[in-house]
Amino acid sequence: SQKIEQNSEALNIQEGKTATLTCNYTNYSPAYLQWYRQDPGRGPVFLLLIRENEKEKRKERLKVTFDTTLKQSLFHITASQPADSATYLCALDANNAGNMLTFGGGTRLMVKP
Amino acid sequence: KAGVTQTPRYLIKTRGQQVTLSCSPISGHRSVSWYQQTPGQGLQFLFEYFSETQRNKGNFPGRFSGRQFSNSRSEMNVSTLELGDSALYLCASSPGPASTDTQYFGPGTRLTVL
Numbered sequence: 036s037q038k039i040e041q042n043s044e045a046l047n048i049q050e051g052k053t054a055t056l057t058c059n060y061t062n063y064s065p066a067y068l069q070w071y072r073q074d075p076g077r078g079p080v081f082l083l084l085i086r087e088n089e090k091e092k093r094k095e096r097l098k099v100t101f102d103t104t105l106k107q108s109l110f111h112i113t114a115s116q117p118a119d120s121a122t123y124l125c126a127l128d129a130n131n132a133g134n135m136l137t138f139g140g141g142t143r144l145m146v147k148p
Numbered sequence: 149k150a151g152v153t154q155t156p157r158y159l160i161k162t163r164g165q166q167v168t169l170s171c172s173p174i175s176g177h178r179s180v181s182w183y184q185q186t187p188g189q190g191l192q193f194l195f196e197y198f199s200e201t202q203r204n205k206g207n208f209p210g211r212f213s214g215r216q217f218s219n220s221r222s223e224m225n226v227s228t229l230e231l232g233d234s235a236l237y238l239c240a241s242s243p244g245p246a247s248t249d250t251q252y253f254g255p256g257t258r259l260t261v262l
Binding site: 069071076077078079080081084124126129130135136137138139140141 | 152181183190193196251256
């Protein structure tokens with residue numbers, strides 16, 4: 036069956052360290068993968084998109100990698116800050132036909148000062 | 149530009165009733181997608197509309213329906229509400245149906261079914 040898995044346990048790290056979140060998928064062949072941030076009671080906010088032919092994408096303190104062989108994406112936040120505390124969701128194009136995003140369960144990140 | 153707006157923000161209904169939720173996309177966006185978010189199931193795709201046509205539908209019963217108007221505004225309807233329909237319903241818009249379009253989410257409608 037098709038699955039997108041993110042670590043359901045919260046990730047606690049110290050301010051200034053690099054946070055690394057994992058997204059694994061099975062039985063999908065996505066053309067792209069997206070990462071979103073969601074704060075409690077609010078809708079997800081788009082962060083980064085990486086295509087299947089891209090190995091790495093960067094935006095300010097954020098970096099995403101995409102390994103289609105391992106079927107895995109890693110999301111890194113460098114020099115993390117308490118304001119980065121949120122739930123981070125990965126999503127992929129489930130049927131290569133349009134805006135049908137399938138989301139992982141999300142990982143809650145807690146950055147402690 | 150104004151963001152995606154959803155109304156109402158909060159709603160309380162009882163079992164068996166029906167409900168209609170509204171979504172106004174970002175100006176110029178023609179695609180609207182709907183998602184249901186619950187603690188147990190996470191974010192699940194309901195359906196997507198582009199230019200008033202339903203392009204994709206998720207694995208939800210026929211009680212869940214939607215439509216899109218010529219101004220791209222969209223509504224979703226849930227009939228014969230069940231307790232399990234309690235959730236945050238999120239709407240997202242994007243400029244077009246291309247698979248690499250960023251989706252912009254609204255704040256959601258929190259539906260509670262008693």
